[in-house]
Amino acid sequence: CKGYDVLGTEEAMMAQVLDVTTVPSFTKMIATKRPVLVYNPRYDVDWDNVPESDWIRSYISAPILSGDQVIGFINCDSDLECFYNKAQLVDLEFFAVQAGVAIKNAQLYRDLWTISEKLKLINEIVQQVLAEKTIEDILKLLPSKLEELFDARSIYISKWDEINHIAFGWACSENCKDDFSTFKSEIEEHTITEHVLQTGKAVFIP
Numbered sequence: 169c170k171g172y173d174v175l176g177t178e179e180a181m182m183a184q185v186l187d188v189t190t191v192p193s194f195t196k197m198i199a200t201k202r203p204v205l206v207y208n209p210r211y212d213v214d215w216d217n218v219p220e221s222d223w224i225r226s227y228i229s230a231p232i233l234s235g236d237q238v239i240g241f242i243n244c245d246s247d248l249e250c251f252y253n254k255a256q257l258v259d260l261e262f263f264a265v266q267a268g269v270a271i272k273n274a275q276l277y278r279d280l281w282t283i284s285e286k287l288k289l290i291n292e293i294v295q296q297v298l299a300e301k302t303i304e305d306i307l308k309l310l311p312s313k314l315e316e317l318f319d320a321r322s323i324y325i326s327k328w329d330e331i332n333h334i335a336f337g338w339a340c341s342e343n344c345k346d347d348f349s350t351f352k353s354e355i356e357e358h359t360i361t362e363h364v365l366q367t368g369k370a371v372f373i374p
Contacts, residue, residue, distance in 0.1 A: 203230035203261045226251040230264035307339035326361045335361040
């Protein structure tokens, strides 16, 4: 919010949480993918006035697009009536297009960097696991490494008893050891461990 600091309303504006479906200018830009020009909000029946913006006398806004999706808006306000015009609207729309391209490129770079870092971490985990001599040493290593790989708050590794159809707690994160180390499912109890082994597929539970 550039400029609101001068007016002393920056904190109030930054704290605003707007439902775009209730702001006519935003809903119009989402529908049309086109910018909006308001010569004077006082004479615009669709203007959604809030106390922090009561001083505005002229307004232009352009949607920031990523492909066909609106991901944001660039808003310009003035305390002078009819300060903005159609020529400035064209300039703002051009700038918003460039901003959308820049944001999309930044997101792609971030995604590629994230994938690269995860692949690097997977390789490190594999190398460290191969270097361990016993299954106990591997199980000590894995939970913390998997927490880092998946940005998880906790990791549980269970062991399956095929004969008795029982799942046991085998290894887990440091903060879960007291709860999970003594875990043992009931006989004939349907567990996630059994389901994963039977289907051979990962399970996602929202």
